[in-house]
Amino acid sequence: MGRSTCFQTSHIFGFFLLLVFMESKNKVESQVEPPPPPHDEIRALHEIAAELGKKDWNFSENPCNNKSSWYTPPLPPNVPQPTVVKNSSVTCNCSLNGGQCHIYTIRLSGLDLSGVLPRSLSKLPYLKEIVLFRNFLSGTIPREWATMKLEFVSLSSNRLSGPVPSYLGNITTLTFLSLDDNLFSGTIPPELGKLVNMETLILNANYLTGELPPALANLVRMKQLEMQASGFEGPFPSTLSALNSLVELRISDLHGEGSRFPNLQNMKNLSRLVLRSCNISGPIPPYIWEMPLGTLDLSFNKLEGNFSGNEKTLFTFLTSNLLTGPITEWINTRDSHYQIDLSYNNISASLEPTSCTEHLNLFKSFSGGNNLGQQSNCLKNFPCSKDEDLGGPAKYFPLRETWETSSSGYxxxxxxxxxxxxxxxxxxxxxxxxxxxxxxxxxxxxxxxxxxxxxxxxxxxxxxxxxxxxxxxxxxxxxxxxxxxxxxxxxxxxxxxxxxxxxxxxxxxxxxxxxxxxxxxxxxxxxxxxxxxxxxxxxxxxxxxxxxxxxxxxxxKPQFSKVWNTKMKMVVGAVVSAMCLIVLTLGILWRRGYFGGGKMSREQDGTIIAIKQLSTISRQGDREFLNELGMISGLQHPNLVRLYGCCVEGTNLLLVYEYMENNSLARALSGKPRTFSSFVALT
Known part of the structure; x- marks a missing residue:
């Protein structure tokens, strides 16, 4: 028994020594710096730096060593990211040709590099990834790049211009290409249809024109296609229906000829769909409401029919269409994580929700003359809200006093x-x-x-x-x-x-x-x-x-401008009062026969007026008449009726006022329709 225990203990001790040896060996190996890339690749890096305007590379260090100044590690996900992310890294692949290291990726983003896209990039035969977004680079894509085996190219947010080169179609290894937020112009070359391995193509926000080429239907591995805000023309190409691997499709702002809703029925994996301002007409196919879409944006088209919706879709934007029919009842059960925008449609007003929900925008969405739709009920509950409006992707908000706001989009x-x-x-x-x-x-x-x-x-x-x-x-x-x-x-x-x-x-x-x-x-x-x-x-x-x-x-404007000060109002009022008093005194004396006068003539007038008749039993009535005329003529206020004039006829003492039908001072002060002067800072 004891011998057996000793035997087992010795084996355990030996195994422990083996683990210690292996761990120390790994530590030694991990401390060994990888070999630098070949000299011709180092020379190419010198040329690339000069073309890009990159001046701070330290060529005395090994670019394949991730502890050198060539590499800036990204921030961990749990660390707050800065507004502008600056990244500078060169990485190598050292698993090729018996441990030889070669430049494999170059990432230089957010650095304001002001040069051009480097032709010398083609001198790095093993380079697979080039990321140069958010710089100040100009020029166009060099023809030399067409000889490379690049897989990932991101050139977003620069000053690149000219046409999208047709020779990009020769880089058949490409799986990712992003050219958005540049100055590219012209049409999309059909040669891009040769990029059969392409999975992501982003061409947003350029000055591109023309129709989308049918050759894009050859990119059957495509998972993400974005062509927004670039000036393309319609109609929507029916050939894109062949891209059944798409997970995300974003096409917007197609001008010119319209089309019916494209056939997307076989895109079973589609999770985000934007076909905004594409001049699409007709009904929305029922299968759209059954797709696993997290986001759906079909705003600013000419779509007709009923809104069914999908309870699982977080963001639904159907702004400015011709939708009719009922509002589905499940909408009222959605919380603030959902956003549904049906503003500017023709839904029946009798079917609007009875409760106000911030995530649902029905501004001007109802037929029958009810422009506010749901908001007419909301205003009864919280009219003229003065809460702060922090904005949002799709919402209606009563801002302040008589202001309301409606926001659309995401x-x-x-x-x-x-x-x-x-x-x-x-x-x-x-x-x-x-x-x-x-x-x-x-x-x-x-x-x-x-x-x-x-x-x-x-x-x-x-x-x-x-x-x-x-x-x-x-x-x-x-x-x-x-x-x-x-x-x-x-x-x-x-x-x-x-x-x-x-x-x-x-x-x-x-x-x-x-x-x-x-x-x-x-x-x-x-x-x-x-x-x-x-x-x-x-x-x-x-x-x-x-x-x-x-x-x-x-x-x-009122009779006297609001910008005049109080003193000026009093002066003007006093002058007018004095003139009226003189005229009226003469009129009263004339009426009592001092000037032998008779009845005043009266001309017909097409304006409806209000007449106030004062008592004439005693001379106190005369004084009341003169006092009221003097006081009213000196007052100017938008909520007081205007005094047009006076009339002395026989024994009648008459004041002529502006006529307000079924109205009163209390009604005027309660905020009913009025002339308006307002200034509002919107945040």
């Missing part, structure tokens, strides 16, 4: 909170009334300010803008292009408006003034992103309309 590719819909200035503002421009309201798609309870008539609307996000410096942070349209009473007043261009600089105010007419006691001011400009510069979620403040003033 900022993609970023972790969005309500604060992302409020822009905060990033520098010191030096313009007059700078407090108006320190914050501004943002919207990814459409933002409407709706003013109710106005008196009909003409108004002056002033819109206050300042670009407080996009910069002026020689940096990628200056490359953003904010372009949007402005409608007042649904009339297009500003098309392709760019705040920074209008002001000729960032952080400077632009005020635009417009005349408009109110005919139904309401005023609508709408800011709309029509798919132009950039979408991810200087960071994702920086696009669409931005507005700092709005002022609205009635053009119907």
């Amino acid at each position: 900022f993609w590719d970023t972790s969005v909170t309500s604060k992302d819909y409020i822009a905060q200035n990033v520098s010191i503002l030096k313009m007059n009334n700078s407090e108006l421009y320190t914050r501004a309201r943002l919207s990814p798609l459409s933002l409407t300010y709706y003013i109710r309870c106005l008196a009909n008539g003409s108004y002056t609307v002033k819109l206050h803008f300042a670009e407080i996000v996009i910069r002026d410096n020689s940096s990628f942070q200056s490359l953003g292009r904010r372009v949007f349209d402005v409608y007042i009473q649904e009339k297009l007043e500003l098309k392709d408006f760019n705040i920074k261009n209008a002001a000729k600089a960032a952080d400077k105010e632009v005020i635009r003034s417009f005349k408009t007419v109110v005919r139904d006691k309401t005023l609508s001011i709408r800011f709309h992103w029509a798919g132009k400009g950039t979408t991810a510069t200087p960071k994702r979620g920086i696009y669409g309309p931005l507005i700092s403040a709005i002022s609205v003033e009635s053009d119907s």
